Amino acid sequence: MSDASPTTPRTTGGGPSTRTVSSAAHHATSDGKPLLEVRNLKKYFPVKSSGLLRRTVGNVQAVDGVSFTVESGRALGLVGESGCGKSTLGRLITRLYEPTAGTIDFEGQEIGQLSNKQMLPIRREIQMIFQDPYSSLNPRHTVGTIVGTPLEVHKVVAKDKILPRVQELLEIVGLNPEHYNRYPNEFSGGQRQRIGIARALALQPKLLVADEPVSALDVSIQAQVINLLQDVQREFGIAFLFIAHDLAVVRHFCPEVAVMYLGRIVEVADRETLYHRPHHPYTQALLSAVPEVSQAAAGHRRERIMLEGDVPSPINPPSGCSFRTRCRLAQDICARVEPPLLQIGPTHKVACHFPGELGKAPDRPITARLLGTDDAGAPDPGATPAEIDDRPGFGPTWYDLEARTITSTPRPGA
Numbered sequence: 001m002s003d004a005s006p007t008t009p010r011t012t013g014g015g016p017s018t019r020t021v022s023s024a025a026h027h028a029t030s031d032g033k034p035l036l037e038v039r040n041l042k043k044y045f046p047v048k049s050s051g052l053l054r055r056t057v058g059n060v061q062a063v064d065g066v067s068f069t070v071e072s073g074r075a076l077g078l079v080g081e082s083g084c085g086k087s088t089l090g091r092l093i094t095r096l097y098e099p100t101a102g103t104i105d106f107e108g109q110e111i112g113q114l115s116n117k118q119m120l121p122i123r124r125e126i127q128m129i130f131q132d133p134y135s136s137l138n139p140r141h142t143v144g145t146i147v148g149t150p151l152e153v154h155k156v157v158a159k160d161k162i163l164p165r166v167q168e169l170l171e172i173v174g175l176n177p178e179h180y181n182r183y184p185n186e187f188s189g190g191q192r193q194r195i196g197i198a199r200a201l202a203l204q205p206k207l208l209v210a211d212e213p214v215s216a217l218d219v220s221i222q223a224q225v226i227n228l229l230q231d232v233q234r235e236f237g238i239a240f241l242f243i244a245h246d247l248a249v250v251r252h253f254c255p256e257v258a259v260m261y262l263g264r265i266v267e268v269a270d271r272e273t274l275y276h277r278p279h280h281p282y283t284q285a286l287l288s289a290v291p292e293v294s295q296a297a298a299g300h301r302r303e304r305i306m307l308e309g310d311v312p313s314p315i316n317p318p319s320g321c322s323f324r325t326r327c328r329l330a331q332d333i334c335a336r337v338e339p340p341l342l343q344i345g346p347t348h349k350v351a352c353h354f355p356g357e358l359g360k361a362p363d364r365p366i367t368a369r370l371l372g373t374d375d376a377g378a379p380d381p382g383a384t385p386a387e388i389d390d391r392p393g394f395g396p397t398w399y400d401l402e403a404r405t406i407t408s409t410p411r412p413g414a
């Protein structure tokens with residue numbers, strides 16, 4: 001057991017003996033609700049046996065209980081290694097995939113279970129920019145058709161107004177409006193991605209899911225496309241879910257960043273905190289590979305943290321904390337109990353039993369007492385577990401790691 005004693009905060013209906021680690025009122029837009037609220041979202045892909053019967057013999061747990069919010073006009077970055085479930089998550093939000101479980105609230109409406117027909121009006125509001133500008137544009141269609149088709153399908157402008165609107169959109173994304181009659185193969189990679197952006201903007205969406213929008217482009221072109229996306233965001237107030245494996249790309253775009261590992265969010269924070277004071281060993285390892293960030297964070301060059309082994313299979317993820325098999329801090333509790341995504345600052349959540357700045361991880365699990373276990377993760381019959389708030393977004397109270405209490409006041413200098 002930890003000797004620290006959490007104070008007793010307000011409860012949220014869990015009975016008088018329960019303690020809550022963060023409370024109800026979450027950050028919201030002026031109308032009181034985030035634009036997008038994703039709660040405990042899961043996507044499992046069935047693994048079938050070979051042979052005639054093709055029985056389901058397992059599941060790829062691509063997204064496994066993810067919660068977050070995106071506010072109107074804001075940008076959330078989603079980063080993680082290849083295979084952690086980023087693209088699947090993007091495709092769930094845009095409803096290219098059906099969720100296995102969980103909810104997706106868009107403007108207060110749950111859209112996770114809507115039929116294709118019911119989704120039609122929502123598709124105008126949520127658009128996607130794909131990673132590969134080569135495969136995402138139909139090579140047999142002109143740019144005019146590619147950008148104009150959504151306008152036609154959704155009947156947002158009269159037929160004779162489609163071409164002028166297409167030209168306007170091409171101009172917005174920095175392409176020659178007279179090139180509407182050309183085909184995708186007549187454009188460079190960066191220009192093709194601009195066409196994809198024009199198509200995504202055609203319906204004036206409120207949310208853009210950008211899935212690795214620059215990773216297929218030359219480095220010299222990447223900055224131009226990111227600048228364009230940033231201009232578009234400012235100009236039209238569009239919210240972004242910006243998916244990338246590259247922490248440096250997301251840093252310039254997103255004031256808030258979530259880190260995914262094996263289908264789950266392991267840390268989410270405001271940009272300043274995530275890049276300068278990450279508390280999850282996985283985030284620390286990812287950041288140590290970004291020279292620009294690792295130097296700035298430490299004021300000097302920081303050693304690269306090499307992660308051992310491969311990412312485990314999402315068909316059979318490790319028990320407890322899914323990162324434990326590659327984690328230098330792992331102890332018994334990590335194999336036994338999954339760490340909750342615990343709010344540890346005004347805009348900072350982390351899922352780790354031993355969270356701390358690099359080199360300052362606690363010796364004992366900070367979560368044991370909250371979870372009602374001993375330090376090895378075995379149930380402690382004398383302990384009362386806290387009711388840990390698993391709602392998306394950030395609440396007004398959090399667990400202060402130093403004081404080991406619930407608080408709502410930032411420490412000076414923190």
Ligand SMILES: Nc1ncnc2c1ncn2[C@@H]1O[C@H](COP(=O)(O)OP(=O)(O)OP(=O)(O)O)[C@@H](O)[C@H]1O
Nearest residue numbers: 045060062080081082083084085086087088089314
């Ligand atoms: N349609 C599918 N059927 C079965 N498994 C899938 C399917 N799509 C994705 N997966 C698996 O789900 C896991 C997450 O994949 P996903 O593409 O979402 O990850 P990612 O983080 O976007 O990686 P990358 O950057 O390489 O695309 C992977 O193990 C992948 O093999």
